[in-house]
Amino acid sequence: MRSPEGQRNPLPVYRAFRELGDVVPAPWGGWFVTGFDLANQVLRGRDWLTPDIAWQERRPDPERWRAPATREMSHTLSRLNAPDHTTQRRALGNLFGRSTLEAVRPGVEEHVDTLLDDLERALLAHGEADFATVVADRLPIRTVGGWLGLAEEDHERILDFTHRQVFAQELLPTRSQLAVSEAATLEMRAYFTGLLRHRRAHLGEDVLSGWIRYWDEWHAGDREAADRVLYHLTMFVTIASLETTATLLSSSVALLLADPARWRWLREHPGHVGDAVEEALRHDPPIWLNSRVAAKDTVLGGVRVAQDSVVHVLFGAANHDPRHNPDPETFDILRGGSQLTFGGGVHYCLGAALARLEATTLLTRMLKRFPTLRAATDGPEYAPRMVFRRITSLKVTRS
Template identity: 80%
Template sequence: MVRRLRSPEGQRDPLPVYRAFQELGDVVPAPWGGHFVTGFDLADQVLRGRGWLAPDIAWQERQPDPARWHAPATREMSRTLSRLNAPEHTLQRRSLGNPFGRGALEAVRPAVEEHVRTLLDRLDRELRAHGRADFAAVVADRLPIRTVGGWLGLPERDHDRILGFTHRQVFAQELLPTRSELAVSEAATLEMRAYFSALIEHRRAHLGQDVLSDWIRFWDEQHADDRDAADQALYHLTMFVTIASLETTATLLSTVVRLLLADPARWRQLRENPRHVDDAVEEALRYDPPIWLNSRIAAEDTVLGGVPVAKDGMVHVLFGAAHHDPRRNPDPGTFDVLRRGAHLAFGGGVHYCLGAGLARLEAGALLTGLLERFPTLRSAGEGPVYAPRLVFRRITSLEVTT
């Protein structure tokens, strides 16, 4: 079933694989050890529960597979916010404050809407010149890097470079990466480290009233006598906040457009009822989440859904299967903008996605602009092209026309 999920057929339509998982139960043993969690309520319990931890460096040190867990690219990401547990996680979150609260989102909204206008102008030019355009490449991949780049003060000339090493580094975060994938990820990691280290050094020398400057002040105070420790904390924070916001949001943007264009009536109805734009975004997050899988480890011996899980045992929350649990979302295989269903796409508990509000803002602004400017937009070609992944979903191409 894992092979089917990675296959081109599984990427295009994972629902049959989700149903196959569900038929095996809410907690399904994996051949390599650990378990998949497919039921919504148990997935929610794992993501929110204090008895479930992120697979941090300390856990990795206890594992018998050095090739997997000691790979440089893997360990690099294990020092970022999503892989930390208390007290390190608590300190890093405190340094961030509430960067995407309501006030902060309203402050960044004009910039996001301007980015949308610029990118839709580009989409319009592509459509006029060629009759069709790759929505993923022209718009969806570009809005997140413009947004987070503007927020952190990343030079626009660096955007392509940042996207490049982000796409390559992500292999280290796959469920079962191959040696060749880890090698690609390691090379990207070195490039990523050099870029963000230089960025922090330059910003420290030119402190201003921007987000990154505030982080530098905080961590320099925390490690007043140890500049290397401050630099390491700043590197992992800045790197993670940047790359975590790129592929996931880009995939959400392409996915919601793909799902709406799959039935011309959906596009027309939403254009006639734009008050449901946010509902369409939430249903896309439920129906086809940008992250397919998230792993946790048991803090102590426990029982999950009647299945014993030993301390340090790993479970993999399969978001798509959980979102298609008919006990929580009736008729889950139907994409229904008015559903107002439940989803876990942004995680839960202390590791709830920091940028959830920003991703929703970007998706809502883009969808509103598309509906206004491209009333006859429709799919072109044979459908989207996907990267063969199990953790971070990615649409590499989505041809559209008018």
């Protein structure tokens, strides 16, 4: 999966996993879940927990789980179980509900237009441009940055430590990767604690000020506890929305440009832009896998799974399960199928609606402004990862 071949074309990898079965033993212990229905069962089931701090403390390899960068992320929503997870999700409510999306929509549209102006200038100046770095990497940080009131001059810094910190969330990080991630974690912590300290001293009517008021009241008399929650919440909501959305934006464009007829057809049928985004999410998910642990001894797809055993849900393999999505390797805008890319159950992605808004807004405007856009190379370039997929370059040009 980390190889250049696997990154460029993971379809044979998905196929090979599915041929081994719906529940496949991992070489290091635990299991891969490849079938759509079983993956959905794990993501939604109450008997499957996220690998939290308590689970990590029970591991026989504590060095791996006690790495500072790993433990930092283990306090975020994605690694919390009830009751802590329930408390924080209820406090957030429907984070990107209809009213919030309508409030941020004008900003997203403005950011898209500005970034497409940058793309236009790059194409005029050089004949080709890197869509990933000029547009896709920039839209999510401008969107979430504007929503949380992050200073624009901080955007590059946030992107930089996000790209480096993510190694701690890999499936099998090396010591050198964990060292890189630890350095980024220290920078990340300094930035967000400083941000919260400044915002608390200058409270306004923004989202972050509202969170500060809420958690200061919830932990009345215990400022340290409030600060811990606020730090992990603000940090997680910010960085979780960056690479995943950027990869969705780049992969959507790459998949549409892979066949020029798709780009032309979608331009003639703009009402199906949302369908194109859903198919991109299914066909090439920005996150390749997510892990859960068994809360008790159980049977999954005929396989006995002991309590505390870890299972890795392979989103790509599950989304390409032909029993659920026939002819899964074909990119079909009109498929009308479904995908598990945003997860399911209590850990369903907080930013799913926002990511869809960014993707549909961007594609709609791109199709109008760049009707003859085409790929300038054979395809995107990728970072060699197994969990968070990242497109580092996508060169485009015009006919």
